[in-house]
Amino acid sequence: MKAGIGLVATxxxxxxxxxxxxxxxAVHALHGARLVLVPLIFCLAAxxxxxxxxxxxxxxxxxxxxxxxxxxxxGQVEIALGCSIVFFMIYGSIANGFRPLFKHGRWWSxxxxxxxxxxxxxxxxxxxxxxxxxxxxxxxxxxxxxxGSGLLAAVFAxxxxxxxxxxxxxxxxxxxxxxxx
Amino acid sequence: MKKLQxxxxxxxxxxxxxxxxxxxxxxxxxxxxxLSVLAPFLRTGSAVxxxxxxxxxxxxxxxxxxxxxxxxxxxxxxxxxxNNLLREIEAENNRLRLVIEYRERSVFKLLPARIISxxxxxxxxxxxxxxxxxxGVETDQPVLTEIGLVGKTTTVTKNESIVVLxxxxxxxxxxxxxxxxxxxxxxxxxxxxxxxxxELHLNFLTKNAAIEPGQKVYTAGVSGGVFPSGIxxxxxxxxxxxxxxxxxxxxxxxxxxxxxxxxVVVGAK
Numbered sequence: 549m550k551a552g553i554g555l556v557a558t559x560x561x562x563x564x565x566x567x568x569x570x571x572x573x574a575v576h577a578l579h580g581a582r583l584v585l586v587p588l589i590f591c592l593a594a595x596x597x598x599x600x601x602x603x604x605x606x607x608x609x610x611x612x613x614x615x616x617x618x619x620x621x622x623g624q625v626e627i628a629l630g631c632s633i634v635f636f637m638i639y640g641s642i643a644n645g646f647r648p649l650f651k652h653g654r655w656w657s658x659x660x661x662x663x664x665x666x667x668x669x670x671x672x673x674x675x676x677x678x679x680x681x682x683x684x685x686x687x688x689x690x691x692x693x694x695x696g697s698g699l700l701a702a703v704f705a706x707x708x709x710x711x712x713x714x715x716x717x718x719x720x721x722x723x724x725x726x727x728x729x
Numbered sequence: 730m731k732k733l734q735x736x737x738x739x740x741x742x743x744x745x746x747x748x749x750x751x752x753x754x755x756x757x758x759x760x761x762x763x764l765s766v767l768a769p770f771l772r773t774g775s776a777v778x779x780x781x782x783x784x785x786x787x788x789x790x791x792x793x794x795x796x797x798x799x800x801x802x803x804x805x806x807x808x809x810x811x812n813n814l815l816r817e818i819e820a821e822n823n824r825l826r827l828v829i830e831y832r833e834r835s836v837f838k839l840l841p842a843r844i845i846s847x848x849x850x851x852x853x854x855x856x857x858x859x860x861x862x863x864x865g866v867e868t869d870q871p872v873l874t875e876i877g878l879v880g881k882t883t884t885v886t887k888n889e890s891i892v893v894l895x896x897x898x899x900x901x902x903x904x905x906x907x908x909x910x911x912x913x914x915x916x917x918x919x920x921x922x923x924x925x926x927x928e929l930h931l932n933f934l935t936k937n938a939a940i941e942p943g944q945k946v947y948t949a950g951v952s953g954g955v956f957p958s959g960i961x962x963x964x965x966x967x968x969x970x971x972x973x974x975x976x977x978x979x980x981x982x983x984x985x986x987x988x989x990x991x992x993v994v995v996g997a998k
Contacts, residue, residue: 567767567770567771569849570771571849576923579922579923580921580923582849582851599737600733600734603737603738603741604737604741606741607744607745612763614748615759615760615764616763617850618757618884619853620753620756620757620760620883620884621893621897621900623753623754625757626853628748628749628751628756629756630744630747630749631745633748634745637745670851670852673851673852674851681898681899685919685920687920689922690920693851
């Protein structure tokens with residue numbers, strides 16, 4: 549029951565994050581890096597939910613991300629539907645490994661996980677589209693965008709945790725922190 | 730790991746591989762349906778963003794308004810005169826085109842559209858416009874402004890379409906340089922600098938082409954292509970000689986980060 553509520557909350561959070569992301573402008577001072585909310589929300593959920601439920605959340609999150617940013621030109625799809633699902637499964641599995649820590653009050657483990665996960669998500673996207681476009685291009689802007697977005701996610705992670713925590717406490721057993729440790 | 734967890738893992742992986750094996754058309758159709766569901770939320774979000782962005786911008790003093798009014802009246806007179814002149818040229822142009830049986834390239838039907846949201850992805854240069862297949866928009870139709878080329882439509886939903894901008898690397902346009910016989914393929918950079926109009930590269934030019942900064946670049950309108958001939962795409966900033974060919978660095982004619990109103994070329998009149 550508790551996990552089911554957590555899953556519904558995650559799906560709703562990812563949906564809202566996708567919409568909010570559309571309205572958030574790029575940070576010109578960080579060469580176009582953005583606050584990418586979806587991996588951040590997913591990371592929090594992956595650290596709080598049981599493994600099978602996290603997998604369902606990964607499927608939902610990945611599918612929505614791919615549908616939102618599917619880039620089709622001349623009948624060619626750059627990053628096929630489903631690629632983000634695999635990414636979120638791997639990312640979620642790693643984040644889920646920190647679940648015991650997280651449930652015992654070490655919420656700060658969310659900060660590095662959110663930063664690294666967001667940067668990894670963007671880097672994987674860039675690598676995939678570079679493979680499709682037959683050649684890699686590296687410049688300073690690429691590094692700024694990948695690392696800058698990760699940095700923004702890491703900065704926003706404690707704020708997100710503070711926003712979500714009161715809702716977790718509303719559940720019969722605290723969703724985010726076990727009381728009896 | 731428990732058996733149940735492994736079963737879940739395999740089930741989700743199988744589902745992921747199933748959706749990734751869908752044909753491109755099916756994926757695009759799924760994206761269209763998904764965006765149709767999101768459309769009301771996105772519209773509301775962009776309207777709020779627009780309202781917030783314009784707060785305080787529209788407040789002007791009487792002197793400023795008077796000066797603006799005088800400037801606009803003068804511009805209006807100039808535009809009216811230019812318009813009359815262009816009508817005559819258009820009529821003559823159409824007559825000549827008909828004579829040489831180039832009907833398909835004559836005059837195009839333009840559908841006005843408004844940009845409702847800009848690229849929120851890190852790697853792709855796209856915008857969303859408020860016109861879809863209900864308005865007659867189809868995939869791969871050119872999008873332009875009165876200044877020049879903006880891009881082309883990709884995914885088209887009921888009331889909205891995604892436009893891939895010419896500053897995106899995947900939007901390739903056959904283009905020619907004004908005053909020369911030079912033709913090449915124009916495309917954007919993979920990573921465009923944030924907060925700028927972007928940069929285009931015109932590739933496959935002759936190595937020793939006599940191209941100077943300031944020359945205009947127009948679409949070449951190749952047979953079977955998406956873009957009709959003669960649309961301004963940009964202005965040459967620099968010409969580089971490479972081992973096998975020449976490359977012109979081009980500033981786009983339209984700064985899509987500031988553009989709000991565009992036209993979709995939906996067919997011939």
